[in-house]
Amino acid sequence: MDEHRDYENELRQAGVRLTKPRRIILKILGNSRDHPDAMAIFRRAVKIDASISLATVYRTMKLLEELGAVHRHSFEGGPARFEHADGEHHDHLIDLDTGKVIEFHSETLERLQEQIADELGYDIEHHRLELYGRKRK
Missing domain, CATH: 3.30.1490.190 (Ferric-uptake regulator, C-terminal dimerisarion domain)
Incomplete structure (x- = not known):
C-alpha cells in the first residue's frame, strides 16, 4: 500500500489543497522508514524540487499533526521528529x-x-x- 495516499486523503477530507510541494512531502513521509525531523524532510524534498521551502515543510507537518496523521516526538531535547500515526502501539x-x-x-x-x-x-x-x-x- 502506498502510505502517502492515506495522508492525501486526510488532507482532502480536511479541505486542504494538495499542492505539488505538499504531495512531495507526503510522498517522502510515506516512504520514510525512520523518524525524520523537519530539516531531514526538507533536504529530501529539495532534491526532488528545489523550490520547496522549509516553511512549507513545517506548515505541512503541523497540519498533519493536527489531523492526527503523524506523531511528533522530541527525543532528549533534539529537534521534533515525526512518524506515522497509524499502526501498532510501540x-x-x-x-x-x-x-x-x-x-x-x-x-x-x-x-x-x-x-x-x-x-x-x-x-x-x-x-x-x-x-x-x-x-x-
Whole structure:
C-alpha cells in the first residue's frame, strides 16, 4: 500500500489543497522508514524540487499533526521528529551515540504499566515510553 495516499486523503477530507510541494512531502513521509525531523524532510524534498521551502515543510507537518496523521516526538531535547500515526502501539529506544530511534513493543511492559495504573486507581488513556542508551561494546 502506498502510505502517502492515506495522508492525501486526510488532507482532502480536511479541505486542504494538495499542492505539488505538499504531495512531495507526503510522498517522502510515506516512504520514510525512520523518524525524520523537519530539516531531514526538507533536504529530501529539495532534491526532488528545489523550490520547496522549509516553511512549507513545517506548515505541512503541523497540519498533519493536527489531523492526527503523524506523531511528533522530541527525543532528549533534539529537534521534533515525526512518524506515522497509524499502526501498532510501540515504544522507542534512542541510541545516544548515533541518534538512531529503534521501535519496540513489549507485552511485559504493557502489562506492567496496566498493573501499576490499576494499583493506583487509574485507567491509562495513552502513554509514551522512551529509553535512552548506548550500544554495549
